[in-house]
Amino acid sequence: MEADQKAKSPLTWLVCGLIGMIDLVLLYGVALMYFQGEFAFALIILVIVCVGTWVFISADGYNYRYVFPAILGVSIFIVFPLIYTVYVAFTNYSSSHLLSLERVKILHLGKTYKTEGESYHFSVYQQGADYRVLFISNKETDKYLISQPFNETVIPVPLKADFSPDLPEGNELPLKETIKLRSTLKKLDVELPDKTELTMTSLRKFGPMSKIYRDIGNDTLQDTRNGNLLKPDHTTGYYIEVPEGQPDSAGKQVRPGFVVYNGWDNFVRVLKDPGIQGPFLKIFLWTLVFAALSVLFTMTVGLLMACLVQWEPLKGNNFYRLLLILPYAVPAFISILIFRGLFNQNFGEINMLLNLLFGVQPEWFSNEYLAKAMVLIVNTWLGYPYMMILAIGLLKSIPDTLYEASAIDGASPIQNFFNITLPMIIKPLTPLLIASFAFNFNNLVLIALLTDGAPNIIGASTPAGATDILVSYTFRIAFGQYGQDYGLASAIATFIFIMVGIIAWVNLKATKQVLE
16 A cells, blocks of 8 residues: 555656646736736636645545536636626627726826927937936037936836936947837836926937826816816716816717726617617517528428438439538538629629529619528528438438338328328437527528628617628627627627527427427
8 A cells, every 4th residue: 555655656746746837827827917907807717726726636626626627617618708798788898998997097197298398319328237318409518418227127207317427328229229129218208307208209309298187086187288177977988078167067078988887778778779679679580580490491401302312213322412412511601602602683693594584683682581581592501411411310210111011001202201201200300400490590600701681770770680690680789890889799698698598498398398
């Protein structure tokens, strides 16, 4: 026993050392997040580090070693995104409200404007790791204006400059090396003996600059030029510039905005705003219809093709099977883009053929119903090979004796299909049909590449199209070119999560009844 423990000892120390190194890296990340103000994320990572270390080192946590990675994965990739999405839904987080109040305040305090005064050419001198700036005045003087030392990591604020009878110690940097330091030089806030402030205005000059705003407390800023006040409005998430002596209602918004908690506003907008409620319900119904019809059409065509290639009198079955599976082998995005060109209203081959045969040129991308029909056609083409492959395998599992007995009784092929084939394959096929429904319910790639939701729904206050499904509608609100409203998109995503959960529950209950 002692020999076994000694043999295991080096491996144990190796595992402990590896865990210790991982913990050090993670704790370094926790420290960085803490100092950047991300307290919640820092606390979460710290808890994960502590629990993980206990699980893999403590003998009491041995039973959880194989479960912990799975729980961690589910927590990070499923639970956390859901919780964060719901959290964002209760805020005004959007492209115009990306920053916190503190960061917006710092942004305003960093704004400067050029004031009257002398601009100085400059040279940079280096001595070891420290630098000094020599400011060259246009006025004749026997003294040199030199800054105090600084380096790339430590910059005094403000950086004081004073007169000296001698040049700075060290070597003068050539222009090439000075340009390399421009990011550091731009951070300098130089204060001259007369309290004039200088900042870098070009590659070769420092000029007098003054801060536009100063902090007067309670997150309120004052414009140093005219005395106007900047007050945070926690209702709209903007700073309001109020002229001196005027009421707050007379102010105007100053961008950028900041993130504020707005309660149930986004959910109320979805339920009560006619420009959102109407399109949302319309898109929801179309999503259900699209997913259901896609499953129906792909299953019908796939099953028909499977029966066809399994028909013994048909010669060259393997060749036909190969041709019918080809659409499944081609990447979906390539097929979708090809179909987009084929359905082009002016130059597409499909309209050219229809015009030649019947004299019509359907408006596939402009007419709501034609656009939906086009989406279903393309999705059926992309999905039927999958159903055909499944059906071929299921058909092979049906005993030939059943068909032989039905042939003796004089049954027709249609009777065979509905009384033998379909009942024998429907039970194993049902879970796959549910999975196909769930896939098509969130088939973002098809809609985004084929129609991008077009044609647009008239009267919608958000980007919404007749062929949009819920996931593409949410994506366009969150990341579309007409503005990114992450809060509203998160509220819609929360509704989608609830709806999909209900649909999944109903499907599972129905599946259980079918399989029983």
